[in-house]
Amino acid sequence: MTKAPLHMMADDADGDDGDIGVKLDTRPKTKRPPMYKVLILNDDYTPMEFVVQVLERFFGMTHAQAFEIMLTVHKKGVAVVGVYSYEIAETKVAQVMDFSQRHQHPLQCTMEKE
Ligand code: TYC
Secondary structure (H helix, E strand, O other), X not given: OOOOOHHHOOXXXXXXXXXXXXXXXXXXXXXXXXXXXXXXXXXXXXXXXXXXXXXXXXXXOOHHHHHHHHHHHHHHOEEEEXXXXXXXXXXXXXXXXXXXXXXXXXOEEEEEEO
């Protein structure tokens, strides 16, 4: 019969099993990808109704929601209009900038890491 190593023997004097070592982290590493806020900025020239249209068209807001957010931007200077993955946020920004430019409005849309 094979003899158990000394540290595994039941009659270890100190009562533990003799094991030593670091505690291994058993949590699976499931780091979620960062999210990005999309922001609309105020300016003095873009018509209010155009901003409302942008928020309805690209951010899926109802007319009432869009009007409320537009007024927030108008009064406070900026508002977050959505939070998305990097690629979706990038697409939203490009869509708004392109749409605004095509209509010759200076409306600005940016993104920042949450
Ligand atoms: N300040 C603009 C005006 O008075 C309206 C406006 C609102 C423009 C929101 C941009 O993101 C904006 N016509």
